[in-house]
Amino acid sequence: MIKSQHLLSYIAVALISFGSCTNSTPSTPTSTDTTASASTTTGQALSTASPQLQSAKAAYISYCSGCHGEELEAFTDRKWKHGSSDEDLFKAIKHGYPDEGMPAFDKAFTDEQIKGLVAYIQEGIKQVKQYDFSDENTLAAIQRSEKLSFKLDTVVSGLEVPWGMAFLPNGDMLITERLGILYRLTNDKQLQKISGAPEVLAQGQGGLLDVELHPDFKKNNTVYLSYSAIKKEGTNTLSTTAVMRAQLDGNQLTNHKVIFEALPYARTRHHYGSRLEFGRDGYLYLSVGDRGNHDENPQSLERHPGKVHRIKDDGSIPADNPFVNKAGAVASTYSYGHRNIQGMAIHPKTGDIWTHEHGPRGGDEVNISGKAKNYGWPVISYGINYNGTVLTELTKKEGMEQPLWYWVPSIAPSGMAFVTGNRYKGWENDLMVGSLRFQFLSRLEMNGNKIVKEEKLLKNIGRVRDVKMSPDGYLYVAVEKPGIIYRLVPVQL
Structure with missing residues (x-):
């Protein structure tokens, strides 16, 4: 990727729209x-x-x-x-x-x-008109990419905002609905509510967010849920990103325990994160957004927001976490300087934890989460403020990581999966990312640890919230409003 070209394309859009825009002065329309x-x-x-x-x-x-x-x-x-x-x-x-x-x-x-x-x-x-991907003719149509062709299979519809997906050993699927509902989708496509989900603050970007199974789920039936937790302080309603562990017993969650709670609680209703992923080391990695407070949270090791955290399956802290012995630091912190990570996946070959995060106007990033590494927000960024003012003059600084890839303008990425197995010939090990803003599925072609090009698939399908590889070897894509989950089925022409 040639970064200067991406930056120039952003500036060109601003110049066309507003007459003038530079990296050193605010862009204020005349x-x-x-x-x-x-x-x-x-x-x-x-x-x-x-x-x-x-x-x-x-x-x-x-x-x-x-x-x-x-x-x-x-x-x-x-x-x-x-x-x-x-x-x-x-x-x-x-x-x-x-x-x-x-x-x-x-x-x-x-x-x-x-x-x-x-x-x-x-x-x-x-x-406003949206391309209706739920239409039978559209579903039957063959979607062509540069490497293969495929069709869409509707797995489930009638949801509002499906935020996260997890696949049970028996082939059933767990689906989080941001409004606060946890569903089980059975093999015969029956949508069943699961009781015992945590109370959530379903406002703004908050609600019931991601879902992850314990690596030994077959033995312990343990499920992890991230969500926006509620706290009352006088007349104010505060919230934060939390993680609950529970056992799945039929269609009921039991033995609940909150194992993570990001501090401090805040009045804001955005930038919660929050993706969950068990690493090959057996530890749970989770993201917490900066909660809209970029001045204090992302660069402070004494606060939870703006970080990737690493904890044991019971919420305790691994002894080799990078800041365990640093006075005043949050011991669960693994990496910091993040804005709002809503994509996390394990690289199928290296086992590294890959993430993507939202920039402001421009500067959405793909990174590899590294131990003790600082990813720069808000000191460095390839984006600017929403109101057109310049957030920072810097795109690089010593001691801060550069993204592997970034988008200008922002695509608002959400959901993330590496293509594994042998169903998708030509896509092997490629990185799939959903776009909320432009409503497409991004295929980032990989060469080792480098992203070499992007292909945009399923344009105008709707706001893509999550992307997951299932144990059955298929890619699943969750789309907001109407809440539909599709399966990508390769076809031979």
Whole structure:
């Protein structure tokens, strides 16, 4: 990957949209870039082909689409917590809701520009269309990649936000639903609720998140769940990333124990992480996002957020963890300087723990998690702030790791799996990553430990939340809203 080309492509997008943008000065639109006419008011119906809305669209794509989707798909069928009127949207864009991950754009846009954005969002919502992958004709269609062809098989539908998947020895599947439900999908495709899941704060990016089986599940039936735990402090509701261990007894979880709790709890509702993966060393690796507090959390060894942690299966600390003997340090910390890891997988040959994480606007990264290594957030980054200001001048610094691959603009990666087995000829050992923002499945072609190219598959399938290899040798892809899990079935032409 030629990093400078990725950076230049990002700058080009900003230049087209806003007139000027450099790495050394904030990108603030001028009145001639994205301003609606003085007569335009919020609530006025405009054609999406009008100059005003085309200008607002350019602003939306560059500033907003990373979280809300290129085609405004995140706005459809949503519960408007702060209201959906023009005035409500204007307030949200101008002042933000920082605790919920929505930054303020009062310094990036004039009031007239914000009105233009509101008009574009309101008009665009009416016209949002998604490619219907659940349609029988679409499912029957052959999907072609550079190396092989395949079809989609619908494994289960009717979910909301399927966040994590795990495969039981008998062929059943465990599925976490972010709203707080744990499901078992049986071999005959019966979806059954499992009781005993932890209480979660299903707000923002929080909820019931990942699920992982103990390496000796056949003997001990032990399951691990990561989730956003709740804590009351006066009138405030706080939350954090936690991990619960339990035994699966039929469709019930028993013998619950919270074995990990990230401190401190926070008022924010985003950047929880949180992927789980047992390493070949028998220890549980888990990610905790920076919780939106990049000034204090990622670089501080005295705080849990912004880290990859390594614990024993009962939650105790391995004696060879890198900061066990460092005064004041969180003993479970394995690597630090992370923003929000939502992908984790074991390399099939080396056994290394690979991760990917969200950047801000630009700078999503793929890394190998290394013992005691610092991955730089927020000191170094290939992205900028959501409101267009420069977060850091640095992309490199001594003592901080460089990503193996990064995306500019951000694709909002989630879910991660290496292709194993012999079903997918030509994809062996390649890395599969889901995109929330652009709604595709990314195939990162590997050459040893190097990523040499990217192929985008299943474009417009929906927000891809998780990607997993099953013991049956097939790739499974979980897609949000409508919540569907697909299986990729290779075909011979």
